[in-house]
Amino acid sequence: MSEKMYPIPFRSLMNWVVTEYADCGEIFGIHKAYRASGKSLPIFGERIETPFGPAAGPNSQLAQNIIAAYVAGARFFEVKTVQKMDGADLAACVPRPCILANDEGYNQEWSTELTVPQAMDEYIKAWCALKVLSKVYDLGDPDGFVFNMSVGYDLEGIKGEKVNTYIDGMMDARRTAIFGECKAVLKELFPAESDFIDAISPRVSGSVTVSTLHGCPPDEIERIASYLISEKHLHTFVKCNPTILGYETARRTLDAMGYDYIVFDEHHFNEDLQWADAVPMFQRLQKLADSCGLEFGLKLSNTFPVDTTRGELPNNEMYMSGRSLFPLTIEMCHRISRQFGGRMRISFAGGAEYFNCDKLFAAGIWPITVATTILKPGGYNRLLQMVEKVEALPYRPFSGTDTQAICDLSTASHTDFHHVKPIKPLPSRKSDKQVPWLDCFMAPCKGGCPIEQDIPEYVELVRKGLYGPALKLITEKNPLPFLTGTICAHRCQTKCSRNFYDESVRIRDTKLVAAERGYEALMASIRHPAKVAGKKAAIIGGGPTGIAAAYFLGRAGVETTIFEREQCLGGVPRHVIPAFRITNEAIQKDIALMEKYGVEVRCGAPAPSVAELKAMGYTHILYAVGAWKPGRLGIPGDVAGAIQWMKGVKAGNISVGGNVAVVGAGNTAMDAARLAKRSGAQHVTIVYRRTRKYMPADEHELALALADGVVFAELCAPVEQKDGVLRCEKMKLGEADASGRRSPVATGEYVDIPCDLVISAVGEQVDSDLLTSNGVEVDGKGRPAFRTNVEGVYAAGDARRGPATVVEGIADAAQFAEAVIGAPHTYDIPQQAYITKADAIAKKGILRMSGCTACEGERCLQCSTACENCADSCPNRANVVIAMADGSHQILHVDKMCNECGNCTQFCPYHSEPCHDKFTLFQTAEDMADSHNAGVLFLGGDRVKVRTFGEPKEYDLSGSNDLPAELEKLIVTVRDRYSYLFA
Incomplete structure (x- = not known):
């Protein structure tokens, strides 16, 4: 594929909307629609039912973006900026990928990628669609939303024919062909609403936000704003850049908050609008707007220019946004509020999201527009929670901003969890697997766990209070629930998709809840298994790895003995790790669980040699000794x-x-x-x-x-x-x-x-003399292979890896048990552990910090039931969820709606790019030829062209063919139930 993206004809767009809504009650993947409460706020002589909406950017570029945002609760739409350079000329200047929103946000796109006439058509299409959808689907007042233009970047371009025609068309759409076309299509679809459709206001927008490039002179900014106020009679906001704070403030703030790796120098600060020039200019513009009976305000803020130094995006410079921008924007807001005595109207973006939106609104700051937060998993669905949170507050006309409240917000942001960078950045959350064309949902937490623990399932059991079944499920793979529930390195939590929302599900703590509350029931349920003849295992080392191996073998009925040189089992956790980290009582419960299966334990003496053990009848021997040998620091002293x-x-x-x-x-x-x-x-x-x-x-x-x-x-x-x-x-x-x-x-x-x-505390090692004295070969680091050169002798945990985590030792122990038993362990997951897709989908877009550990199941996104991160995070809705006849759901990539921004790549748990690697629907033969994606092109009737591997081939769906059966089912489903995607 290429980054070519083109608008959907209005008839096709509305067919999509009405068909999807009739089928499943959704519109462009918005799972729960906002239905207005009757409250509203006055702005620009109009009214908005909520103070939220998408900022000018990727989420307000196409009609489907705007419709999706409206359904989720947006009512103020800052449509994407237009300028004299557009279309192919602009696209050539924007490298791909151009969005990176996996943590703080970065982007390299600044204006609409459509031509200016196409952009105008998209906004008029969205305007007409919302007028009717709000009424026929009872979503709100058809006059309860506002479109706000965004134009740049110089007066010459704004006054030029292209942008001027756009402004005039948005102010009065009667002169545009698309306005009449939209009304005609809407009357065909909703004939009962013909009179209402005829009366749709052609005044799509009566307001504008001035967007200026970094380095724009103050007199040019003032000329642009003055022209729009006095000549175009538009309510006007002027967008301010955070550089107005000065280099030292920005650098000091970001460094103190952990963003010291964000690189920028002083040149933008020196070239951009200065505070001394800004204040009198804003005063003059306010006075001019007052004299014209128009509203004036400031939009805070523009994005922040930084250098690309780590290959984040393919260019030398990018624009920073999101949580790292908030402390800069809110401090700029504080200074402006103080300077103007709270009388300056402020429209806020710059890191606004669920956790601060109520505080912003309560301080008199609105409208609030968002970008980075709705580019993350949950996507537009995040808007609803923001709307519902603020709806409980009083709605009052703008009467000023609360300077002290804004000051407090600014101060608090410097230590706020949601804005401070963690001490250590999280590792990559991607697996090393390629995303499949079908059935791509997976739980990243499970993939990040060395034993692939059934995490979503046991978390759900704990949520339901089924602690015994939860612990039973845990111990199918993990015989050390108290150890791992207390001191596990919990790599699973770094993979948790919740990290893209707020903070990881507390998986380790949930395991401990199951262990503490389900232990007695589990112990009472254990029965001695039948003994396996001809196999006898010796385990040398009674630490976590040895205990785990003995548990697995004892459960299978293999006669097993642990040899431990200390006086009791437990290894490093018992003898070394401080009691304030884990108690001996907790460790003993894991040991008792293993002993319940009849494992013999011999403590207080060195283990016999391999030869002696074999002479005693042991068929399998495992070295599970710990890394007790200190590393060499190599300095003199104590x-x-x-x-x-x-x-x-x-x-x-x-x-x-x-x-x-x-x-x-x-x-x-x-x-x-x-x-x-x-x-x-x-x-x-x-x-x-x-x-x-x-x-x-x-x-x-x-x-x-x-x-x-x-x-x-x-x-x-x-x-x-x-x-x-x-x-x-x-x-x-x-x-x-x-x-x-x-x-x-x-x-x-x-x-x-x-x-x-x-x-x-550097380089602890296993004493390899114990291994080599028994004929076991080791590598240059003193480590043997899992299956050593000595027949029947194995190594696991620290002995195999060097200092290992407890759960890595458990993984090795399971591998050893499988080698002894000759087959992997099998088990069933309780029916109560499963969650429905509807329940999983209901959690999407809901931010919620951790609270009660036993209730973490309320926060778990149940990714093993539904992932759909790529569908959530695509601003253009180009990754579509397809409902199959058997109840399963598949992801289809729609080529014509994708501009290769790359955002979906960041949130796919696979080592893949959904925009390139998911099965793709092509609109035209030219689109298919311009792409390397696997995908389908419908040729009419039963004829399709499909690319799987290699060149595309034509197929007849009415007869036998060599298409994979499941892929053919997807293609037929799209043709029969989702024809609006390619109409």
Whole structure:
């Protein structure tokens, strides 16, 4: 495909709307329509039923965008900017992809990609459609919404024939052909409403927002606004750029909030409108508007220009928006409100979303337009929740802004969870799989879990209070629910689609709820299995991996013995990890679960050799020993290995005091630092060569260490500990290494840190002597293969991987059990664990922070039932959900509506681009030839042209053919039930 996108004829557009609404009650994929309450707000001599709508941008470019936004609750439409450069000329200047909204937003598109006449037609089409749909579908008052033009970027272009014709056509559509065409089509579709349709107002818009490019001189801005007010008699907003705050304010604000990686220099700040020029100009424009009986205000804000430095988008510069823009925009809003005594009208964008919209509205700031938030999963459906939240507040005509409330909003934004960047950026949420053409829904959390835990299902069981069944389902794959419910690294949560909404579902905590509340029922249900003849397993090491392996084998009836050198099972979690992280009682419950299956446990002595074990009849031997051997820090001084030091402190054999420095930045380092702090150390410092964001420890563990008073010494490499001081060389960050982390570079400068003891939490290893003395071969890192060179001998967990997470050890244990048993474990998921597609869809677009852990199922998006992120996040509705006869749903990509913005790619859980990789519907043969996508072109009747792999082929659907059966079902369904997509 190409980025060529073209408008849908009005008849086809309305056929789509009425057919979809008749079939499923939806319009352009909006699952729940907003029906106006009767409240409204006056603006521009008109009224709006809600103070919300899409900002000028990708969500207000096409008629279907605007209709979708209206159905979801939008009533103020800042239609996309037009300028003298348009169509192909503009498209050539916009690289693809051009939108990146997976966290804070970035874009490289600024004006409509249509020609200006096409843009006008789209807005008139949307205007006419909304007038009728609002009435016939009882969505609201046909006069309860407003269209606001956006024009740029210089007076010459605005006064030129192209843009001038656009403005005049929007002010009076009677002179346009499309207005008459729309009314004729609407009267055919809704003959009972003919009189109403005849009376549709041709005044599509009586207001305008002035959009100026960065660097536009103040006198040019004033000339444009003055012309639009005095000559065109338009209510006028002037869009302000955040650069008006000044470089130092912007840089300091973003740095303090974790956005130090966003790169920009001073040139835009120096070239853009300055505060000293802006204030008197706005005063003059307000006076001019007052004299003309028109409304004047400021639109806050334009997007913020930043450099492309990490390959985010294909250009040297891009425009930042969303949550990182909010603190800049709200501070600009505060200064303007203060300067004008609250009398200046302010239209707000710049990071507006569900969590701040009520505060903005309560401070007298409206209309509120959004872009980045509705480019995320949930899409336009997010508008409804915003509308419902604000609808509870009083609706009053504009009487001023509350400067103190805005000041408080600005101050609070600097520490607000929804605007501050996390200490560590989340890793990629994509899997390594390619998206299939069919049945592409999947739960990213499950894919991110090394044991592929049935997370949506057990979360749903917990939501229903079925704790016993939930724990039973968990333990089908995970025999350590207390350990993993407490200290699991929870990689699943970094994959959770909720991260695109607010915060991850608390999967780990939900598991612990199931474990605590379902344990007794599970234990009572366990019965000894029948013994398997001819197999006997020995497990060397009684840590998490060994316990898990014994559980799996015991459950299957395989005679199993654990050999543990310590006096009790539990490994590092029991003997090393501090009790404030996990209690021995919790660990013992996991051990008891394993022992319930009759596993023999031998503690307090070294394990027999491989030869001795085989002589004792053991057919399978697993080395599951932990990484107890300290890594070498390689500096002189008083240095202790973290694992052995923590073990000694926990056992009460080591006292702690003075100043402690922990070298390393993984979870073990965090544990060691917190243990030192809680055990009596005066000061505890974590020393790391890179910055905090590159630390391998989990975000949660970093936060806990900070909360305990641990200090972080970033960009420091230890050199020597001596005389109560740790000397470190200062580092700086250089180029990124293969892992994506920026490599530390020595500066030759040094810093001294008070330190009586260095704890080395780097490079813990397994003692490979135990393996090699039994004939097991190891690699250069001292690690064996899973299936070692010695017959019947295996390695798992730390022994195989080096320091591993508990759940990685469980995955290895399951692999070993499958090797012993000869088949994977099978089980059934309880019927109560499943959720209907309707229930899953009802959660889309609903933002909700975590509260009651047992209620996290209310937040789980149930991605294994319905994903549809690509459909939600496409502003143009180019990814369409197709309902199949069997009740399943498939995604069809509609080529003619796609401009390759790339937004859907960010939210697809697969390593794929839906706009390129999903099965595609083509409108014309030329479109198909211009694309590499797999897809279909309908040729009429039963004839189709289909590309699967290679060149397209023609097929006759009335007879036998070699199309895949399920793909043919999709094609036939589209032809028979969704013909409006290609009409």
